[in-house]
Amino acid sequence: MENGPYKYTRDGNGKAVRVIRIGTRKSQLACIQTDSVAEKLKELYPELQLEIIGMTTIGDRILDTALSKIGEKSLFTKELENALEKNEVDLVVHSLKDLPTTLPPGFTIGAVLKRESPSDAVVLHPKHANKTLEILPENSVIGTSSLRRAAQLKRRYSHLVFKDIRGNLNTRLKKLDEKDDYAAIILAAAGLKRMGWEHRIAQSLAPEDCMYAVGQGALAVEVRARDTDILEMVSVLHDPETVLRCIAERAFLKQLEGGCSVPVAVHTEIRDSQLYMTGAVFSLDGSDTLRDTMQTSVQNSAQSQEQGVDLIQRVGITATSISGPAQTRAEQLGVDLATLLLSKGAKEILTVARQLNDAR
Ligand code: DPM
Numbered sequence: 361m362e363n364g365p366y367k368y369t370r371d372g373n374g375k376a377v378r379v380i381r382i383g384t385r386k387s388q389l390a391c392i393q394t395d396s397v398a399e400k401l402k403e404l405y406p407e408l409q410l411e412i413i414g415m416t417t418i419g420d421r422i423l424d425t426a427l428s429k430i431g432e433k434s435l436f437t438k439e440l441e442n443a444l445e446k447n448e449v450d451l452v453v454h455s456l457k458d459l460p461t462t463l464p465p466g467f468t469i470g471a472v473l474k475r476e477s478p479s480d481a482v483v484l485h486p487k488h489a490n491k492t493l494e495i496l497p498e499n500s501v502i503g504t505s506s507l508r509r510a511a512q513l514k515r516r517y518s519h520l521v522f523k524d525i526r527g528n529l530n531t532r533l534k535k536l537d538e539k540d541d542y543a544a545i546i547l548a549a550a551g552l553k554r555m556g557w558e559h560r561i562a563q564s565l566a567p568e569d570c571m572y573a574v575g576q577g578a579l580a581v582e583v584r585a586r587d588t589d590i591l592e593m594v595s596v597l598h599d600p601e602t603v604l605r606c607i608a609e610r611a612f613l614k615q616l617e618g619g620c621s622v623p624v625a626v627h628t629e630i631r632d633s634q635l636y637m638t639g640a641v642f643s644l645d646g647s648d649t650l651r652d653t654m655q656t657s658v659q660n661s662a663q664s665q666e667q668g669v670d671l672i673q674r675v676g677i678t679a680t681s682i683s684g685p686a687q688t689r690a691e692q693l694g695v696d697l698a699t700l701l702l703s704k705g706a707k708e709i710l711t712v713a714r715q716l717n718d719a720r
Contacts, residue, residue, distance in 0.1 A: 365447040381412025383449035446603035456575035461614035471581040476550035478577035482563040511623040550577035571625035574609040587693035610675035611694025
């Protein structure tokens with residue numbers, strides 16, 4: 361048992377116990393996210409021996425180019441997946457929105473944790489304290505490298521100018537506060553909250569202003585798909601509502617053939633066992649918008665026929681403990697909504713957006 365690929369240590373009685381190693385990016389946000397998952401695991405399994413291993417990814421090294429222009433799909437995930445593959449780590453914590461809808465073979469998302477607020481937030485330069493996007497002066501510069509955020513906000517707030525901003529959250533806040541380049545920046549509320557910067561949220565954007573990215577606000581635990589022990593261990597972290605919403609969102613993005621940097625946005629809600637989903641695609645300036653809403657039942661129907669054998673992945677997620685039929689319907693909802701938008705010309709809008717962005 362000790363000769364396998366995993367790492368072991370000895371407990372008080374000299375018995376070998378497996379050490380669970382967690383890989384993380386070294387940014388402050390990534391470390392906070394990883395620590396929170398490690399803490400939850402420790403609460404659920406007090407005996408567990410955990411070790412956290414920090415790594416630098418391509419996305420952390422290339423700081424001067426807009427993410428949407430680098431073209432590499434798994435910018436923040438590749439190094440971490442290499443370490444998983446080589447058994448150097450056993451699990452990796454990511455923001456779900458940074459994980460592609462199709463994972464490389466051999467990997468799966470073994471847990472999707474309860475979603476934080478998925479909305480986008482406005483952070484203002486101190487000199488504009490108490491303003492909103494609406495009342496910022498003409499030609500104020502707003503920092504965001506998200507095509508999705510820029511497309512939606514350009515349309516709605518045509519008096520504002522949008523510019524790229526890169527770097528991790530600390531860098532961006534510094535660029536905002538210590539220079540006069542930006543009047544405001546747009547960031548995910550979830551990241552700000554996790555960093556303890558909730559007080560900097562001047563405005564939380566409603567869906568009419570800015571719908572969020574697929575998977576935004578949820579944390580995901582990536583594992584080796586064949587490592588059933590670890591899969592079972594992390595599966596207790598799944599939040600059923602978040603899983604169903606995120607399966608629908610990821611299926612929508614996958615069917616649209618969108619990557620993590622296309623102007624695609626969603627809004628999902630579960631009420632009375634109905635999953636409601638609004639999805640949209642935008643041209644880069646927001647002048648072309650396609651948006652529709654559909655719903656499906658995610659009633660917790662009998663899962664017996666699937667239980668135990670349901671190791672299949674849906675858009676990269678393995679969730680044995682959650683009703684299989686409900687997951688299938690959530691996935692179908694995403695596919696159907698994308699198909700509807702594609703029939704109305706979504707493909708053309710996204711193709712032009714990609715071409716224009718590549719030519720920038
Ligand atoms: C993805 C996007 C961004 C991140 C694109 C988008 C924002 C890029 C930018 C796919 N990943 O949202 O349209 O602002 O230039 C990222 C953040 C978080 C995870 C930071 C943020 C934290 C929130 C979360 C970067 N990835 O969006 O402000 O865990 O969902």
